[in-house]
Amino acid sequence: MNPLLANHYREILVGIGENPEREGLLDTPKRAAKAMQYLCNGYTMSLEDVTNGALFQSQSDEMVIVSDIELYSLCEHHMLPFIGKAHVAYIPTGRVLGLSKVARVVDMFARRLQIQENLTRQIAEAIQQITDAAGVAVVIEARHMCMMMRGVAKQNSIMTSSVMLGAFRESSTTRQEFLQLIGRRS
Numbered sequence: 678m679n680p681l682l683a684n685h686y687r688e689i690l691v692g693i694g695e696n697p698e699r700e701g702l703l704d705t706p707k708r709a710a711k712a713m714q715y716l717c718n719g720y721t722m723s724l725e726d727v728t729n730g731a732l733f734q735s736q737s738d739e740m741v742i743v744s745d746i747e748l749y750s751l752c753e754h755h756m757l758p759f760i761g762k763a764h765v766a767y768i769p770t771g772r773v774l775g776l777s778k779v780a781r782v783v784d785m786f787a788r789r790l791q792i793q794e795n796l797t798r799q800i801a802e803a804i805q806q807i808t809d810a811a812g813v814a815v816v817i818e819a820r821h822m823c824m825m826m827r828g829v830a831k832q833n834s835i836m837t838s839s840v841m842l843g844a845f846r847e848s849s850t851t852r853q854e855f856l857q858l859i860g861r862r863s
C-alpha cells in the first residue's frame with residue numbers, strides 16, 4: 678500500500694464532505710489506495726513479464742480467436758470504470774501464443790487509465806509485436822460508468838471499438854469471417 682496515495686484518499690474524503698475519523702472510514706484511505714493500485718497495476722507490467730515466453734511453434738496458419746474476454750478498465754477522463762469484453766484474433770506465422778496470455782495482455786493494458794479506442798489499439802499492436810502475426814483484430818464492447826452513473830445518464834448504450842491490422846485490414850473476407858465468428862455482422 679502506498680501511504681502517499683492513502684493520504685490523498687483521506688483528502689478526497691474531506692473534499693466530499695465526509696469525516697475521515699468516523700469509525701467506518703478509518704481504514705478507507707488505505708483500502709482505497711490498495712484497490713486503486715490493483716486497478717492500475719498494468720503500469721507495472723511489461724509484455725515480456727505477462728507472456729513469460731509462452732510462444733509455441735505451430736504450422737497452423739488459420740485464424741485464432743479468443744472471444745468474450747472480460748475487461749475492467751478506468752476511463753482516463755473521470756477515473757470511473759468501463760466494463761465489457763474483448764475479442765482478439767490473429768493469424769499465426771509459425772508461432773502461437775499461450776491462450777491465457779492473450780487475456781493477460783488485455784488485462785495489462787486495461788488496468789491503466791484509458792480511453793477505449795487507445796486500449797483497443799494497444800492490445801492489437803502488442804499481439805502483433807509478440808506473435809509477428811499475418812494479421813491481428815481486436816474488438817471491444819464496453820459500458821462506461823461515466824455515461825451511466827452521471828452526465829448524460831444513458832443506461833443501455835454500448836461502445837464498440839475495433840482495430841484491424843494486416844490481413845484483417847486488407848481482406849474484407851478475413852475481416853468478415855472474424856466478425857461472423859464473434860457473432861457480429863460486418
Ligand SMILES: Nc1nc2c(ncn2[C@@H]2O[C@H](COP(=O)(O)OP(=O)(O)OP(=O)(O)O)[C@@H](O)[C@H]2O)c(=O)[nH]1
Nearest residue numbers: 752753754755791792793794821823824827828829
Ligand atoms: N471516445 C471516448 N470518449 C470517452 C471514453 N470514456 C469517456 N469518454 C468521453 O470523454 C468525454 C469528456 O468530455 P468533457 O465534456 O470534457 O467531460 P464531461 O463534462 O464530464 O462530459 P459528459 O460526460 O458529457 O458530462 C465525454 O464525452 C465522455 O463520454 C472513451 O473511452 N472513448
Ligand SMILES: [Zn+2]
Nearest residue numbers: 752754755823
Ligand atoms: Zn469517463
